[in-house]
Amino acid sequence: AQSVAQPEDQVNVAEGNPLTVKCTYSVSGNPYLFWYVQYPNRGLQFLLKYITGDNLVKGSYGFEAEFNKSQTSFHLKKPSALVSDSALYFCAVSHSGGYQKVTFGIGTKLQVIP
Amino acid sequence: NAGVTQTPKFQVLKTGQSMTLQCAQDMNHEYMSWYRQDPGMGLRLIHYSVGAGITDQGEVPNGYNVSRSTTEDFPLRLLSAAPSQTSVYFCASRTRPTGSYEQYFGPGTRLTVT
Numbered sequence: 097a098q099s100v101a102q103p104e105d106q107v108n109v110a111e112g113n114p115l116t117v118k119c120t121y122s123v124s125g126n127p128y129l130f131w132y133v134q135y136p137n138r139g140l141q142f143l144l145k146y147i148t149g150d151n152l153v154k155g156s157y158g159f160e161a162e163f164n165k166s167q168t169s170f171h172l173k174k175p176s177a178l179v180s181d182s183a184l185y186f187c188a189v190s191h192s193g194g195y196q197k198v199t200f201g202i203g204t205k206l207q208v209i210p
Numbered sequence: 211n212a213g214v215t216q217t218p219k220f221q222v223l224k225t226g227q228s229m230t231l232q233c234a235q236d237m238n239h240e241y242m243s244w245y246r247q248d249p250g251m252g253l254r255l256i257h258y259s260v261g262a263g264i265t266d267q268g269e270v271p272n273g274y275n276v277s278r279s280t281t282e283d284f285p286l287r288l289l290s291a292a293p294s295q296t297s298v299y300f301c302a303s304r305t306r307p308t309g310s311y312e313q314y315f316g317p318g319t320r321l322t323v324t
Contacts, residue, residue, distance in 0.1 A: 132315075
């Protein structure tokens with residue numbers, strides 16, 4: 097069975113500082129990894145994904161994520177946080193081959209402090 | 211494109227009542243799914259469909275039914291509502307059931323069962 101762990105319920109960061117939201121995963125086969133963001137009272141929006149190739153993937157709104165196969169991690173990063181980045185962030189995993197169910201983590205609330 | 215639409219936005223039911231949550235997408239996506247979002251639990255897959263006429267169960271299917279008579283629509287039926295079904299429900303779609311496609315989410319339905 098596949099799973100996703102987001103070890104931090106909440107991450108606080110000062111505006112202008114770099115941010116990291118952590119994610120580790122477990123899956124059989126080659127992983128497809130995703131980050132989504134949810135603003136209050138809204139549905140989830142896709143940020144970025146890793147399929148194969150370069151371990152650093154870039155996405156929307158200046159976010160990027162680093163895939164580390166040996167540590168089975170896919171941490172979300174941004175060099176300089178904005179107050180408007182405050183939201184709930186979800187990591188998700190599926191795998192190559194067959195029909196793919198997507199498994200989500202429990203989410204990490206990012207609070208950017210002015 | 212309207213993307214993924216859901217109705218209603220809010221609903222209050224009494225225990226034992228039944229209702230249908232509507233979901234539609236206008237992107238000709240083959241894959242559609244229903245999730246529920248609960249605090250501390252992340253998103254959990256209820257049912258999914260890989261094409262018209264084909265549905266399958268996710269992690270938490272009990273108490274819910276689905277059907278997929280057209281590519282566009284994927285309604286979720288609550289057969290006899292229970293307080294444990296109080297949650298926020300999201301419908302999502304993606305281009306294909308296989309491959310690394312990201313999902314597009316609707317705005318959600320907030321359901322309260324008293």
